[in-house]
Amino acid sequence: MIYILPTDTCYWVACALEDKSSYEKIYKMKKRDFAKPLALMVKDFQWLRDNTDLTDEQVDFVERYEKPFTVLTNSTPVELFLRFWDDSEEHLINKDIYERVAFRVASNSIEEDLIATLGPIWLTSANLAWAWETYSIEKIEEDFSYYIDKWTVEILGTYDLDPNIPASDIFEFDGESLEIEYLRKN
Secondary structure, three states, X not given: OEEEEEOOOOEEEEEEOOOHHHHHHHHHHHOOOOOOOOEEEEOOHHHHXXXXXXXXXXXXXXXXXXXXXXXXXXXXXXXXXXXXXXXXXXXXXXXXXXXXXXXXXXXXXXXXXXXXXXXXXXXXXXXXXXXXXXXXXHHHHXXXXXXXXXXXXXXXXXXXXXXXXXXOEXXXXXXXXXXXXXXXXX
16 A cells, blocks of 8 residues: 655655565655655654664764654664575565665654554655655545556545744764764755
8 A cells, every 4th residue: 555644745656665575666656766765754853863874972963853854774674684585586666775774863743653553664755756845635546546546545634734843954974973964954
């Protein structure tokens, strides 16, 4: 199943980590290049501590970060998951693009409830690949009505978001230090 949900920035489209079919449909819905990876949203900062290469100090840093963020790092459990898919005939079509994974942490009850049910979720902004972020349900229904009618797509949270909220900062740490390199800064 595919989900469209509000986040701390804009609306995003998501699916369960293990849902290969919905993962590929997200790319089709957005007309997104398969060379561009999706992010993973996890339930909390402890998940980052337990399942990524981030140090405790780096997790403390992102936990105190004042703006929405996406952090790139390595994750042995995700790498093992992708390797498991590699050994089966049902592997992700673009599994080789995940040298590192972009992580977001749940920031509202809708995200938290979905992750409590599904575990970590793949996600990307709910807009067509060439378009700006989407903040209204009306625009979601306009852009994705065909897919909402054709596939199982559940819209969670049917309220408009503030279009003045900037997109998340995207960064990675330099090794184990707290020095960060921004890939996008708003």
